[in-house]
Amino acid sequence: MNPSIMSNDKYKGKCVPSLSVANQSQLMVVGTAKDFGTCGSVTKQGNKCTNFVNRALCSTCRFHTMQEHKLQSHRRSELNTTYASREPGSATRSRLMSKLSTSKSSEECIIYGGQSFSSKSKPKTNVSVKGVLNRSKQKGNLQSTLNLYQIKPEDQKRLEASKAASRSKADEKLEELLGRPSTASMQFMRHLMSKELKGSSTTKIPQALLLKLNQRN
Structure with missing residues (x-):
């Protein structure tokens, strides 16, 4: 890649180019590439998958990668579970408020279902x-x-x-x-x-x- 042209006195008068590169990793054979390849998975019919992939990133195509991810997700319940806060019902709310009213501490706070219940009343503003x-x-x-x-x-x-x-x-x-x-x-x-x-x-x-x-x- 990006070679520099060298003078070639040995093959003077012939169509033989002489190029120089900094290191061997910059060499590329015409028609092939190090990161070019095909998917390593097998289709349902047993044939080899012919989708092109970038070997520098992965060895399987996007379709077979998503298929394997879906298969593994079905085996793990925590990946298919949604978590949401629970809304406290009227019975639970009254039970919490009665607990706060009988509490000895004047600043006790209970957090339930993503909501906070406090026994401390907010001071009333007297602005006129x-x-x-x-x-x-x-x-x-x-x-x-x-x-x-x-x-x-x-x-x-x-x-x-x-x-x-x-x-x-x-x-x-x-x-x-x-x-x-x-x-x-x-x-x-x-x-x-x-x-x-x-x-x-x-x-x-x-x-x-x-x-x-x-x-x-």
């Missing part, structure tokens, strides 16, 4: 629009999330007059993040405003008063 307003005033933010909304004056008074629940440091940090203008904070604040305004506008009417109103009508 009033808290975000106060946090923005304390920080002196010139541009906050609520400045991007056109809040009515009466709604502004109702939001500021609402009672703020006791908050933790995590709630204060969340209120500070909600005060920064972003797409997520605007969507979250829109949800809080609609929730608080809806809750503050509803009033409970006693049942006796409803009966009197119906009698008058």
Whole structure:
């Protein structure tokens, strides 16, 4: 392969080429190759397989290789088994929850069927629009999330007059993040405003008063 031409004074005037190669592994006989061959398997009729193969990679063709793999797979059950997580039923779920409720540890966690069951309840967040307003005033933010909304004056008074629940440091940090203008904070604040305004506008009417109103009508 890639030989260099040598000068041949002995056979001068004749069509006899003289070539030189670096090593003998680069020699190739014209018409044959070291990696060229045929499949070594036998067909069902007992004849030799005539499919061409690359001997540098394997001695059998793709068809007989896949056939042997399929035959060996049938003999090994672990190659034909699929594994999947099991969904816990209602009875199993209630049994796990009862075990967690009677557990002495407050942070016990049970993993079953790819799901985790914990006895520790998540802390409830007490984030309000009033808290975000106060946090923005304390920080002196010139541009906050609520400045991007056109809040009515009466709604502004109702939001500021609402009672703020006791908050933790995590709630204060969340209120500070909600005060920064972003797409997520605007969507979250829109949800809080609609929730608080809806809750503050509803009033409970006693049942006796409803009966009197119906009698008058």
